[in-house]
Amino acid sequence: MVARTHGAVLVGVDARIVDVETDVSSGLPGVTIVGLAERAVNESRERVRAALVNSGAEWPKTRVTVALLPASWHKRGSSLDLGIAASILADTDQVPLSAVRDCLMIGELGLDGSIRSVPGVIAAALAARERGVDRLVVPAANAAEAALLPGLHVSGVAHLRELIAAMRGEAPWPDHEVGGSVVHHQRAVPDLSDVRGQHQARRALEIAAAGGHHLSMIGTPGVGKTLLAERLPGLLPELDDEAALEVTAIASSAGRRIEGGLVRVAPFEAPHHTASPVSVIGGGQGGRVRIGAVTLAHHGVLFLDEAPEFDARVLEALRQPIESGRVEVHRADINVALPARIHLVIAANPCPCGRGLGRGRDCSCSPMQRRRYASRLSGPILDRIDLRLILERPSVADLGEEPEPTSVVAERVRAARDRAGHRWRAERTLHGDLVRVNADMHGPTLRRRFPPDPAGQQVLHAAFESGAVTMRGADRVLRVAWTLSDLAGIARPGRDEVGYAMSLRGEAQGWAA
Ligand SMILES: [Zn+2]
Incomplete structure (x- = not known):
């Protein structure tokens, strides 16, 4: 028997x-x-x-x-x-x-x-x-x-x-009772109306949300980088059934307590810069597979504050999820892929002492120290960051204004994503996934098949000819320009969108690539 x-x-x-x-x-x-x-x-x-x-x-x-x-x-x-x-x-x-x-x-x-x-x-x-x-x-x-x-x-x-x-x-x-406990519970997300001033940064968050662009923010300590990053999930669309189930299942597999039904708000994960590579990226540990912050941030935001301070292995290992949307784990008898389609937001001080912005008069760092600090983020990661923001302190006049709340901005984001989703409905990424947002589009394909209008093309060419942008830089500009035209509700990016996209590349302090 x-x-x-x-x-x-x-x-x-x-x-x-x-x-x-x-x-x-x-x-x-x-x-x-x-x-x-x-x-x-x-x-x-x-x-x-x-x-x-x-x-x-x-x-x-x-x-x-x-x-x-x-x-x-x-x-x-x-x-x-x-x-x-x-x-x-x-x-x-x-x-x-x-x-x-x-x-x-x-x-x-x-x-x-x-x-x-x-x-x-x-x-x-x-x-x-x-x-x-x-x-x-x-x-x-x-x-x-x-x-x-x-x-x-x-x-x-x-x-x-x-x-x-x-x-x-x-x-x-x-x-x-199956389904009886499905309460569409929303985690409370902080609202954009809490951020006074910072027009450019608020606009950059909106663009990042609409086009799925990774974002970097350079600014002195206390200028509001974390405040801004925490508000990105609220601008992203509510997770659909499939994404909500995936995100909830991941949290369950990571041993987190699941309360109030499926997770409908895009996750936000902010590991500390002292975090180990396995806790950020995930991987094999003691014969088991550990789920890292990049997987917990699947369909949401991974925020690395003080990014240059992270273990170099963490920054290096981020390359795979950023490129492919997954983390592959290969150990003795384990071969698994962990999902990790993330919206990366990194923040950094302008230099090790933190005061090297603007005229940078109080900065006590040597040029060598500044270069070394900036170079930690160079290469593959920075290459995939379409939006690079330099944050300034808000002026007194800025502080008097009534900022737009998350609900208003999120509505524009939703409309822009709908336009993009319609345009890309038949496109796939190099890894075979469906293209959902502009940032998913492969640069050369975008350049060849989806160029800006002739006036925009001219601006882009001129910048490339003069050496102001590299080929990859031009791809990033074009992706952002498409998002700007989606947000504006126009059919194709033109001179204004290309010009504005170029201004969002954060040229200062040797951070641009
Ligand atoms: Zn300094």
């Missing part, structure tokens, strides 16, 4: 289904688990044994083998405990075989039989639905999260005793 059920293991942001098969064989009494990573076997067996005994069930008196399939990779983590326990119970006739067959169970067992929450429940629910599993059994603490996904019976259990009673038919399955 073989008992079969399903479990799942989180790898990166996705859950892989594991078939749990238990069979009685001849030999000395005992339970053997096959297919787990070596060290995890004993720990799991001890938890399952104690939990079974403390739930009034019996630990097998025969020889029992639990196989976790496919056996080709070693599973880690405690999420399989529940499936292993159920499978042993069914194989030893303590619950009917049919009660576990079409289930996928995830949860860590406490020694007392309590069922503890695990990360990645949404990913497991997606995998279960894809496999056509009928019932998903999860820790009670994760039930609302699992129930975000329609198309499954979700049961939340707090104790193994509860699960045993349901499997024996002595109590109804503790079903969670």
